Amino acid sequence: xxxxxxxxxxxxxxxxxxxxxxxxxxxxxxxxxxxxxxxxxxxxxxxxxxxxxxxxxxxxxxxxxxxxxxxxxxxxxxxxxxxxxxxxxxxxxxxxxxxxxxxxxxxxxxxxxxxxxxxxxxxxxxxxxxxxxxxxxxxxxxxxxxxxxxxxxxxxxxxxxxxxxxxxxxxxxxxxxxxxxxxxxxxxxxxxxxxxxxxxxxxxxxxxxxxxxxxxxxxxxxxxxxxxxxxxxxxxxxxxxxxxxxxxxxxxxxxxxxxxxxxxxxxxxxxxxxxxxxxxxxxxxxxxxxxxxxxxxxxxxxxxxxxxxxxxxxxxxxxxxxxxxxxxxxxxxxxxxxxxx
Amino acid sequence: xxxxxxxxxxxxxxxxxxxxxxxxxxxxxxxxxxxxxxxxxxxxxxxxxxxxxxxxxxxxxxxxxxxxxxxxxxxxxxxxxxxxxxxxxxxxxxxxxxxxxxxxxxxxxxxxxxxxxxxxxxxxxxxxxxxxxxxxxxxxxxxxxxxxxxxxxxxxxxxxxxxxxxxxxxxxxxxxxxxxxxxxxxxxxxxxxxxxxxxxxxxxxxxxxxxxxxxxxxxxxxxxxxxxxxxxxxxxxxxxxxxxxxxxxxxxxxxxxxxxxxxxxxxxxxxxxxxxxxxxxxxxxxxxxxxxxxxxxx
Numbered sequence: 001x002x003x004x005x006x007x008x009x010x011x012x013x014x015x016x017x018x019x020x021x022x023x024x025x026x027x028x029x030x031x032x033x034x035x036x037x038x039x040x041x042x043x044x045x046x047x048x049x050x051x052x053x054x055x056x057x058x059x060x061x062x063x064x065x066x067x068x069x070x071x072x073x074x075x076x077x078x079x080x081x082x083x084x085x086x087x088x089x090x091x092x093x094x095x096x097x098x099x100x101x102x103x104x105x106x107x108x109x110x111x112x113x114x115x116x117x118x119x120x121x122x123x124x125x126x127x128x129x130x131x132x133x134x135x136x137x138x139x140x141x142x143x144x145x146x147x148x149x150x151x152x153x154x155x156x157x158x159x160x161x162x163x164x165x166x167x168x169x170x171x172x173x174x175x176x177x178x179x180x181x182x183x184x185x186x187x188x189x190x191x192x193x194x195x196x197x198x199x200x201x202x203x204x205x206x207x208x209x210x211x212x213x214x215x216x217x218x219x220x221x222x223x224x225x226x227x228x229x230x231x232x233x234x235x236x237x238x239x240x241x242x243x244x245x246x247x248x249x250x251x252x253x254x255x256x257x258x259x260x261x262x263x264x265x266x267x268x269x270x271x272x273x274x275x276x277x278x279x280x281x282x283x284x285x286x287x288x289x290x291x292x293x294x295x296x297x298x299x300x301x302x303x304x305x306x307x308x309x310x311x312x313x314x315x316x317x318x319x320x321x322x323x324x325x326x327x328x329x330x331x332x333x334x335x336x337x338x339x340x341x
Numbered sequence: 342x343x344x345x346x347x348x349x350x351x352x353x354x355x356x357x358x359x360x361x362x363x364x365x366x367x368x369x370x371x372x373x374x375x376x377x378x379x380x381x382x383x384x385x386x387x388x389x390x391x392x393x394x395x396x397x398x399x400x401x402x403x404x405x406x407x408x409x410x411x412x413x414x415x416x417x418x419x420x421x422x423x424x425x426x427x428x429x430x431x432x433x434x435x436x437x438x439x440x441x442x443x444x445x446x447x448x449x450x451x452x453x454x455x456x457x458x459x460x461x462x463x464x465x466x467x468x469x470x471x472x473x474x475x476x477x478x479x480x481x482x483x484x485x486x487x488x489x490x491x492x493x494x495x496x497x498x499x500x501x502x503x504x505x506x507x508x509x510x511x512x513x514x515x516x517x518x519x520x521x522x523x524x525x526x527x528x529x530x531x532x533x534x535x536x537x538x539x540x541x542x543x544x545x546x547x548x549x550x551x552x553x554x555x556x557x558x559x560x561x562x563x564x565x566x567x568x569x570x571x572x573x574x575x576x577x578x579x580x581x582x583x584x585x586x587x588x589x590x591x592x593x594x595x596x597x598x599x600x601x602x603x604x605x606x607x608x609x610x611x612x613x614x615x616x617x618x619x620x621x622x623x624x625x626x627x628x629x630x631x632x633x634x635x636x637x638x639x
Contacts, residue, residue: 017536028538032449036463039446039508043466046481053484105375113369114376122376124630129383131626133566135593136615139600140386143608185382192379216361218368246474248569249593253600273476273569280480280573295480299473306472 047299054293056286066293072259072270074279079290081297083261087176087269088298091251092244094180099187100237106188107195112221123196130189138253141182146173146254153177153266171266174256179269182250187240194239198232198316199225232316238309242302248273272298394616397609403617407595407610409579418606421614423581424595428618430583431496431575431591432565435503440557442504443511444546450512451519452541470509476569478505483573496582496589499575506570507560514556518549551636558629562622568593592618 057079058066069080106126110119153171161167202225210220226233256268257278272294280291357365401420408419446463454460482502487494522545530540571594578588592614599611 021536024538025536028541029453032445032453033459035442036446036449036454036459039442040463040466043470046485049484049489050477050480053488102375102379105372106379109372109376113372122380125380125383128623128626131562131566131619131622132383132386133568133593133615133618133622135566135568135596135600136386136390136619139596139611139615140389142600144385144389188379214356216357216365218365219361221368242472246472246477248474248476249597253597273474276476276480277569277572292480292484295477299477302472302474303469306468310468 050292050296050299054289054296056289057293060286066290067297070261072275074259074287077286079286079293081272081275081290081294083259084270084272084275084294085297086261087255087271088245088273088301090176090269091179091183091255091271092241092247094177095183095187095244096237096241097184098181099184099240100191100233102184103188103191103236103240104195104233106192107199108221108225110196111199112225113217126192127189129185134186134247134250135253137182137186138250141178141250141254142174145182146175146178149178149181157264157266165263166265169264169267172256172268174254174268175266176255176269177265179251179254179271182254183244183247186247186250187243190243191233191236191240194236194313195229195233198229198236202228229316231312235309235312235314235316238305238312242305242309245305246273246298246302248277252277272301390612390616390619393609393612397613398616402610402613406581407579407590418604418610419579421592421595421610421617423579423590424592424614425617426581426583427496427575427578427590428565428592428621430585431500431503431571431589432561434497434500434585435507435564436557436561438501439504439507439511439560443508443560444515444553446512447515447519448541448545450516452537452545467509467512470505471513474569475506475567476572478502479570479573481505482570487574494574494576494588496575496585496587499571499589499591500585502570502574503564503567506567507564510560510563511557514559515549515553518552518556519545521552522548551632555629555633555636558625558632562625562629565625566593566618566622568597572597592621 061069061079066079066081067085068082070082071078071080072083073079106122110122114122150171150173153175157167157169157171159167206224206228207220210224215223251271252274255271255274257270257274258268259270259275261269275294276291276298279287283291403420403425404422405420406423407421408417446467450460450463454463479502482498482505486492486498486501526544526548527540530544531537535543571591575589575591575594577594577598578590580590582589596611596614596618599607599614602608602611
């Protein structure tokens, strides 16, 4: 209609637009495509610049030597990041160990056991944990949690003195355990949200079949719900692990910043992210390059963990329709968005 | 019926052996206990923030800059005015950068890219960005804008680091919302002769707006609480500054530097600043949730 009313439309089809009228469409399409491409280019560019800055350290100590040598000595210009890597792995491992069972339990409670009335409030309260900024977790951990726990930690260390790594030592206020505990609290919302999303996709038939065969509530959860959700829960736990590995400020405040391999659970240690936050301000030359190398190791580590996590989350969504994929991914994004980490 | 119900219930109970019933009760009790356990940290954090933070709040706490003086009484160490303004300025600039780009990429993914290999690649890279530790974003900006240009820390560099952090959150949440816009709406507009760009700007975006605002506010809340990307990009300053080209203070960085102080008054300022920051972030979260509830999509 519009086209027909324009005089001199000539040979153009009635539905066609003039080149001028088509211009905004083309511009928008190509503009947005270029924008998306620029983001890719930017990330690749950042990555190569990071590799470039880290090169002197890798050249001096070798990639494997840098990552696995146990010697981080700033004054002697010796940089082997093993204490940092191990500290990162210990604290995030502890976070998984303590955080995931609790997060899964909250998800089970909310989806299967709780009265309808408390479902919403519990979900919101757990999600609020993600809104607390990481520096506030650090502040709370170092001035409240760590001093309160120290006597109990010392008691455990004394009682279990025969157990390697746990017993024997002297419990200091900043230590691996408190760091792991605070990280566990910080990853709780994302693991819980993902588990909840996946549990909501368990077909009612499966649950009713279990109950119909005479299973108790717990047996129904064990037989029908948990196996169905296994990959989703593993995926959520891996996303939580990625979060814990990359966490910087809370860890820097709580871990004690001691650049050696911590001998026991309640002693001070160091992590990759903490070393950067702590030392980068004064770092020069090789030291600075070593910190860039530490950032690269951290980057690759989180990339691997997140890659594995995404695979598991997507696999979790497969048995059902296509909807769970969106649901799970959406939950991950919501938790990401809310996280002050 | 009435007579039958109790007896059948009794029968059902009878079939479950005491051991299984006990195990059921123990498992349900453990799950409930773990859920309660998960809520305890939040209560403790809120309680300590309120009890410690409120006592350091005062009119002068919000209207004076930190003096850098840490050896005397609380009256001489100053407040957190520069930190509040710095956080607001940098987060505002970060949003101005990240929101149009993030929404633009989301529109491209939904309207043009769809499931092409290039769109999948873009999605993969956005996912990668989501997982990058926040301190690494700070180092990216440091390498490019501070090593690269030979200049010093600046507020806008901090804002750029924050915008990198917000970008994947904005994009992913906007994409999820845009996918929910019914295809029939687009088709009706196209059938009436509207060009694609008008469909996007007059139909798709307005329909998705409330949902996207939620995602944006959550991203803003996340950026406001970040310390690590600002440490080596905007650094810290004492004085209130409205010049994004200069050093700039922010609430998280102020808290981080106060935590390590041996002086009680300075640590108390950290509690006050933490309470301020948490209140700001919770308000953003609350508004986001209210808007999400109003939204017709999702």
